[in-house]
Amino acid sequence: MDTQPTEVVAPQPTDAITREVVDLMANLVALFHREYEEAAAARSLTGAQAKVLALLRRGPMPMRHIAQTLSCEPSNITGIVDRLESRGFVTREADQHDRRVKLVAATEAGSDASEELRESLNFAREPLAALGDDERATLRDLLRRMLDGVGPGAPAGPAASTDPAGPAA
Amino acid sequence: MDTQPTEVVAPQPTDAITREVVDLMANLVALFHREYEEAAAARSLTGAQAKVLALLRRGPMPMRHIAQTLSCEPSNITGIVDRLESRGFVTREADQHDRRVKLVAATEAGSDASEELRESLNFAREPLAALGDDERATLRDLLRRMLDGVGPGAPAGPAASTDPAGPAA
């Protein structure tokens, strides 16, 4: 798990604003999470299953990679994929180049379900409506800059692949 | 689940900026989530336990209220509080006015753990470092306004208290 050295962060006392932003983020995270689980449940998927399915929109992928992206143990993925497979949402294919590897691929049903779920994710559509156009743009820029620093850690985000432009590297 | 009427949201096509903001949010959410779980685990707490403990920073609170805030079944809270209690992080007190109610209160150990965890949350300390002071302030204001519309329902701090700065756009 702790594959991250987690650079020792200077113990500088967090300033008030940062503190508050972190709290606001926590609220946002909770909100988003709830919406996501709800939207998944509405399609009788669990959050974890929906995440895996979302990941597979980019194409087939080894289990190992899924586990890494989701920061969890590979043995965990086995079960999740089992359940998805038994419902016809994904398949396991053999990798041509390495017979140890199993490539998980979304079936059409899986793809559809995932896309549909993504569309239904109106998270922040309402919260975001409270902002004006240029404010949204400002927010976008600030968020972009924040994420740029972090590196492509994991686009694991449930709904993480629309950005055509991607973060300006 | 329960209290949510799940208003049918107008199917207005999401505009490009909103879409991108949502994706950025998703990434941020994933990042934050990982850090939170990790920080909790470092203190041998689970995410759910940490959330409950964080809620209790505001004072003792009936289980029912915890369940509502976390949007889960009350029976679920029973177990979580059980585990917290068995480790001396919270206590169950009787409510004076209503003997059906049990008030869950953080012990000093619980309070300390929660505060410590909160401090250690250097999420965004790094991402946020990419921003200047006034930019952080701008971000804070935008997030505040977004969350104001949604109503309370999230833990993690005094941030949820509404600050009716008229979003009269």
Add this chain to the structure above:
DNA sequence: ATGAAAGGTTCATGTTGTCAAATGTTCAGG
């Protein structure tokens, strides 16, 4: 060829989450 290392699976165990069925309490009517 041999052995270390990697990718997946299996098993045991613990936490979270749901639902349905108790238990005890409060409160509004009759």
Add this chain to the structure above:
DNA sequence: CCTGAACATTTGACAACATGAACCTTTCAT
């Protein structure tokens, strides 16, 4: 006062998720 509806919490059964250790099979570097 008594009864029954509504409420807060708990219990029990069960599915999903998550971790860690043990185990194959396959790959790869000697």
